[in-house]
Amino acid sequence: MLPISVAQIVRYVYNPLTTYSRDQLMWITIDYTNIIAHRYPYWNRTRGADHFLASCHDWAPPDISRAESGKELFKNIISVSYSPLDFIFFYFLVLYNANKSEGFKPEKDVPMPEVNLQGFKLSSPILGLDPNNRSILAFFAGGVHGRIREILLQHWKDKDEEVQVHEYLPKGVDYHGLMGQSKFCLCPSGYEVASPRIVESINIGCVPVIVSDYYQLPFSDVLDRSKFSLHIPSRRIAEIKTMLKNVPHAKYLKLQKRVMKVQRHFVLNRPAKSFNVFHMILHSIWLRQLNIRLYH
Structure with missing residues (x-):
């Protein structure tokens, strides 16, 4: 190093x-x-x-x-x-x-x-509601941070009870509590493509809906994101509710079950535990090192 x-x-x-x-x-x-x-x-x-x-x-x-x-x-x-x-x-x-x-x-x-360490403390996954009891179809709360979020807020900010999109939550409203009540958590890109909401949603058992363009997802070498998340390109933001409503409940339950299975790969531990985020990062580095071919 x-x-x-x-x-x-x-x-x-x-x-x-x-x-x-x-x-x-x-x-x-x-x-x-x-x-x-x-x-x-x-x-x-x-x-x-x-x-x-x-x-x-x-x-x-x-x-x-x-x-x-x-x-x-x-x-x-x-x-x-x-x-x-x-x-x-x-x-x-x-x-x-x-x-x-x-x-x-x-x-x-x-x-x-990207992991948002609240108070710089390592945290375990948060227990959300049973997937059959989640009343909110989709949830997002965050500032106008980049073009994609601007489009998302223009279309959906405070306009729908099922697709709850907020710029800022009122004081005292539990952000993670709303995620735990949601079937899908919207993860739009910011100024850069990264978003901590992907890890937050996985750790609370909410199926991530990645709203981005050109984004290479972490650990894609070994994890098939299509098995536990959805992707919506920015040009289809206006169709979010229709697209999510068209996901059969059986498919949603499969996605959510797989979210719970991959949680261990997105958790930070000290000391590190097998297959947690540190091990996954090192494995990704090792794979890239194998790809390098040097020519003298």
């Missing part, structure tokens, strides 16, 4: 409030990595293919790897990414910004599930 703190770079060198140029961030990271590459022979054995960077922002690895001076240096590093705020970020590259329209390469890069 190549430890580097983007937060510290921002604190001491880069001020995002006065400049949008990320040149300083890229120079520091590229210089740092060059020192490692020239000082230690292990880098040159695979030209960086068995290394990863850890970073706390989703814009760091894509910008650095696209920089002209970093293309050769980072071209073999696997990219591990996740959320800009709620998690960490690896660079084997593991990206939570797993947006194929912005350069994410599924054969090389690793998408990670």
Whole structure:
């Protein structure tokens, strides 16, 4: 691992409030990595293919790897990414910004599930209502964070009792309680494609409805998302209620049952438990490392 703190770079060198140029961030990271590459022979054995960077922002690895001076240096590093705020970020590259329209390469890069740690504490799945007793067809609550959410709120905000879409919940209303009463939980993309609602919905037994475009889902190498979630492209947001109403109850029960089965893959534990999110991430990195072919 190549430890580097983007937060510290921002604190001491880069001020995002006065400049949008990320040149300083890229120079520091590229210089740092060059020192490692020239000082230690292990880098040159695979030209960086068995290394990863850890970073706390989703814009760091894509910008650095696209920089002209970093293309050769980072071209073999696997990219591990996740959320800009709620998690960490690896660079084997593991990206939570797993947006194929912005350069994410599924054969090389690793998408990670975004996890919102309430109070920075690890938490277990929350017990929602029995799937036969959930009275809300679909639920979402969140700010206008990107184009897709803007469209979703325009069509559905506070307009339907069955498809409950809210920008902000009134004070005292239990967000997770409403998720636990819902059959389907809408997971629209934000400014980046990531959304912590996918993990939240799985951990509360609510079938995720992924409303996004170009999003490479985490753990797709081993988990068939069609077996426990639905996908609705942004152009069909107006049809959400019709599409969900047309899901037979028997199919919904199968989806929900499989959601409960995959919960263990999206749980954080300390120490890690077999097949939990840490193990799944490492497995994804290992698979990408097998894909790398070096040519001298």
